[in-house]
Amino acid sequence: MPTLYKLEAVTVDDVPVLARMSADAFKTDRQTQMKALGKERPFDMEQYTLQALPDMLTSPRCVMLKVVDTETNNIMGYCNWGFHGFAPEEMPVVEGRTTRKVTEPPKPAKADNAPKPDDAPSTDPVKRLEALTGGDMQAWMDEVMPANTPKGLPKVRCLFVIGLIVASEYQGRGVGSALIEWGTDLCDAHGVFAWVHSSEPAWKMYAKCGFEVIRSLDVNLDEYAPVPSPVEEGPGAVWGHYVFRYMKYFPKSIVR
Template identity: 50%
Template sequence: CNRTLAMSKPTYTLAAVRLGDVPEIGQLTADAFVDDRQTQMKNLGKEPYDMNKMTLESLPSMLHNPRCIAIKVVDKDSGDIMGVCNWGFRGFKPEEMPKMEGKPLPLEKPEETKADPEEKKEQDATDGIGKERLDKEEETDPITRLQARTGADLEAWME
């Protein structure tokens, strides 16, 4: 049987994630993690975990990070983002990283923004101010303890 299989053309494109994609990716991520057990567990804490908000707050800085590469899969017909993947690399100098057309450039100096209450709490803990308050909250809310551990582990890995 001599059959030739015709390769169909892809109906999608791969491209660098751009800052303008962040809101769509935030919703896409939130939708994708609705049934994720760890995300559901985080929602049991005193303050529900908002994956969309977390993405909106964290993704822009990752896009500017020279050691992070984020790509999106885009439907050619609709232009909708079908998926996204973000990699963080360790042990590479910025000039050794792959170049992607459309990737936001690294920020020369950090943007100055007003800290929201959660950021203020984290900064206070880092500075040693309010550490007791944070420790007390973590003692009474096991979900806060989980988030502190998983977040600290990820941050340590990315340094």
């Protein structure tokens, strides 16, 4: 990346800009478009980001970074890196990062839309889609970073991408890869893996950054569509398939 850009810690003041940027970046993402059509609590990327970011920003287990254009001071993109199994003293030191004190042992992140045992099947097809994708994500997390390590096995330590967004006007200029390489460099230094639940458009960028597809979830969006596709027109218009890819980066220092 040219030296006209710099990597810095995200601050609370950045949140409204980042929420708008997130909503814009996912405007054309088909499964996000569909989740916005839910009857019960339709998903709103901007509102979700406005609510979720401040808490994550101060979490002792998250490092949120932005890329800033040094000429204009515009934020070009940001990434939220989660850390699992890292002791407080093992967390990277990032200038300007504000964290609250750990008052209780860290809990593993939960997919907030994962189905609960007593949930009755919803009549809202979008809710069923959320239950499918949330449940699949939860199963992946339980497998790759279990809350309790089985006896005799070392505790899992890893990094994971909670969110990565590059403003549309700055895409294709190396901003996404710079934010990802910050984390994969740390993986190499600590000998730990990283994982991501990649959106459909992003997986090739992760692959270029050294991530491998481990598992995928292929969803036929038309099975959940509450309305015809907004993208195509005519009687044959379809939402089509959307493939989520679970990808892992293995550190260079580890021979598998």
